[in-house]
Amino acid sequence: MTYISGFVLAVPTANYDKYLKTVEDSLGLFKGYGVTRVIEAWGDDVPEGEVTDFRRAVKATPDETIVFSWHEYPDKATADAAARIMMNDPAMEAFGANMPFDGARMIYGGFAGLHEVGTRGGRPGYVDGSLIPVKTARKDDYRALLERQGAIFSERGATRFVDAWGDNVPDGKLTDFRKAVAATADETVVFSFIEWPSKAVRDAAWQEIYTDPRMHEEDASGDEARRVFGGFVPLLDA
Numbered sequence: 001m002t003y004i005s006g007f008v009l010a011v012p013t014a015n016y017d018k019y020l021k022t023v024e025d026s027l028g029l030f031k032g033y034g035v036t037r038v039i040e041a042w043g044d045d046v047p048e049g050e051v052t053d054f055r056r057a058v059k060a061t062p063d064e065t066i067v068f069s070w071h072e073y074p075d076k077a078t079a080d081a082a083a084r085i086m087m088n089d090p091a092m093e094a095f096g097a098n099m100p101f102d103g104a105r106m107i108y109g110g111f112a113g114l115h116e117v118g119t120r121g122g123r124p125g126y127v128d129g130s131l132i133p134v135k136t137a138r139k140d141d142y143r144a145l146l147e148r149q150g151a152i153f154s155e156r157g158a159t160r161f162v163d164a165w166g167d168n169v170p171d172g173k174l175t176d177f178r179k180a181v182a183a184t185a186d187e188t189v190v191f192s193f194i195e196w197p198s199k200a201v202r203d204a205a206w207q208e209i210y211t212d213p214r215m216h217e218e219d220a221s222g223d224e225a226r227r228v229f230g231g232f233v234p235l236l237d238a
Contacts, residue, residue, distance in 0.1 A: 001113030002120070003079045004164040005035075006191040007069040008131075008180070009106040010060035016042070018100040019067070020235055027238050029091055030071060033082035037072040037120075041127045041232030044199070052228050057131075057180035058105045067101075068129035068232045070193065072120075076167065079110055083168075107175050111164030111191045115143055117150035118160030123237050124195035126202045130229035131180055133187040138221035139165065142190070145219045152212055153194055156205035160195040181226045190222070202231065 011019050023040050030038060043066035046054050054066045073079040086092045096103060134142045150161040166189040169177045177189045196202040209215060 001116060002162070002164075003073040003076045003113060003167075004111040004162075004191060005071040005073070005079060005108065006111055006164070006177075007067075007106060007108045008054060008058055009067050009069070009101055009103075010055075010058040010064040011067050011101040013063055013065045015100040016065075022098070022100055023236050026095055029095060033085060034073055034078040035071045035082070036074055038236060038238050039070050039072075039124075039127070039193075039234060040236040041068045041129065042235050043067065043230060044126075044233045045231030047230065049228065050225075052181055052226050054180075054228050054230050057228055058107060058175050064101075066230065066232075067235075068127065068193070068230065070191070076110075076112060083110075104173075105175050107172065107177050107180060109166060109170065109177050109189070109191070110168035112167040114139075114163045114165040114190065115146040115150060116160070116162045117154055118158065118162075118195065120160065122159050122195070124159065124234055125198035126196040127232045127234060128194040128196070128202065128229065129232055130192045130227055131177060132190050132192070132222045132224070132227040133181040133183040134190050134222040135220075136186055136188045139188070141219065142221040145217075145221065148214055148217065152209060152214055153205070156208055157201045158194050158196055158205065160193075162194075163190055163192045165190060180228055181223075187223075199231070199233070
């Protein structure tokens with residue numbers, strides 16, 4: 001199953017064009033490491049939460065926009081090999097030195113595929129991204145929940161529904177994935193995204209999904225009160 005390197009960052013809104021050029025220029029570099037797909041998505045519908053949200057996760061300022069991004073690898077072995085190369089690649093060091101955002105607040109980590117429905121390779125018109133803490137001991141229960149929910153989203157027009165289990169999620173000095181969802185020691189962070197053909201399809205689907213009784217079947221493996229979520233417009237899909 002697909003292995004995911006996930007990222008969340010705050011980019012100065014005025015640096016939209018600079019950021020897009022930076023990620024476009026980096027494609028050759030990451031493909032050389034074995035990345036099979038790069039998605040960069042610009043914050044569009046990113047609500048504030050009572051307990052957690054994307055803006056708090058990266059300590060975003062009012063003049064910054066949240067970017068939700070991921071790199072796909074064919075497997076964990078390829079991702080691990082890429083990470084070892086990146087650590088000593090001068091090209092990666094140069095890339096990091098010229099990022100048009102505060103890299104110290106970027107959160108990142110590696111996630112092993114947990115459940116996936118849909119077709120890879122289609123270009124989404126819109127993306128829902130989320131993070132949630134799940135009881136580590138209840139991984140199988142959460143996967144069973146995803147199997148039920150993935151079918152619902154597919155029925156409503158989602159083209160891809162992916163959830164990936166925290167595998168290599170480092171602690172950060174300022175920000176990290178665990179802090180983003182206030183994860184406890186017995187919890188694992190799940191990185192999730194849903195691809196839609198358009199925002200209109202997504203908006204219409206959610207109206208029906210909220211009222212679908214199958215979405216409200218009891219399950220306490222993940223804490224929805226601490227889920228971080230938002231809607232994003234794809235900047236780059238390569």
